[in-house]
Amino acid sequence: MCLVAPPFAFDPASGLPVAAARPIPEHARCPVCGMFPARQPRWAAQVIFSNGDVQYLDSPLSLFLYLQNVPRYTVGQQASRILAMYATDLETGAWVPAQQAVYVHGSRTLGPMRSGNLPAFASAAAAAAFIARQGGTAVGADALRRTLPAELQRLAPQTHEGHDAAV
Numbered sequence: 247m248c249l250v251a252p253p254f255a256f257d258p259a260s261g262l263p264v265a266a267a268r269p270i271p272e273h274a275r276c277p278v279c280g281m282f283p284a285r286q287p288r289w290a291a292q293v294i295f296s297n298g299d300v301q302y303l304d305s306p307l308s309l310f311l312y313l314q315n316v317p318r319y320t321v322g323q324q325a326s327r328i329l330a331m332y333a334t335d336l337e338t339g340a341w342v343p344a345q346q347a348v349y350v351h352g353s354r355t356l357g358p359m360r361s362g363n364l365p366a367f368a369s370a371a372a373a374a375a376f377i378a379r380q381g382g383t384a385v386g387a388d389a390l391r392r393t394l395p396a397e398l399q400r401l402a403p404q405t406h407e408g409h410d411a412a413v
Contacts (some may be wrong), residue, residue: 253320255300264298265330266342276304277319278311279359286358290338290364294330295323305357306349306364307398308331309399310390321351333366336381337376342366344386351395364390364398 254271256264270284270292281304283290292307293301293316301320303309309331316325331344336355349364350373357363364385367373373384 249300251275251280253295253299253301253323254302265294267292267332268294268300269303274302275344277301278308279304281358282363288334288336289358289363291331291333291344292341292367293328294332295320296327296329299323300317306344306347307357308368309333309344310364310394310398313391316392335368335372337367337372338363338366342368345366347387349385349387349390350376350380350382351385351398353377354396355380362370 251274260268262268270287270290272281272284272329273283275281276283281306283302286304290306291303291306293303293309293312301312303312312319313325316323316328318374321359332341333347334340335342335347345367347366348370348371351364353365353376355363355365357365365376367376370384377384
């Protein structure tokens with residue numbers, strides 16, 4: 247069974263700027279894995295497109311897997327149309343611009359999928375304090391976009407015949 251998780255349209259009545267992070271609807275599903283990001287909001291991420299549509303993801307790992315092939319997960323969209331991206335600071339629950347966040351790879355903390363993940367933090371100091379308690383190494387968004395560690399890449403969803411052609 248294939249899951250399609252459509253993006254959510256921008257609601258001008260929300261009072262938020264189009265590029266602002268938005269609350270996660272309870273029924274939103276991650277387009278990468280099908281999980282519900284609202285169930286573990288301190289792991290969530292979101293991508294906002296230039297037309298205002300938003301795609302919610304269950305974790306920073308899903309965010310970076312999503313960025314590898316945006317058209318696979320959101321038909322009709324491309325990475326070049328991304329207006330803003332956010333990850334949730336694991337400790338504070340606040341939205342952080344994904345490009346500015348510091349991620350931790352290889353910690354003992356399990357993410358929503360119970361396996362390797364990339365908890366996000368608003369600062370290098372917060373990430374370092376977490377690493378002192380839970381292990382791992384700090385890594386930035388640019389490095390993760392260039393090359394996702396092999397053990398995390400293996401967690402990508404399986405391909406589905408007919409659904410993986412670039413659109």
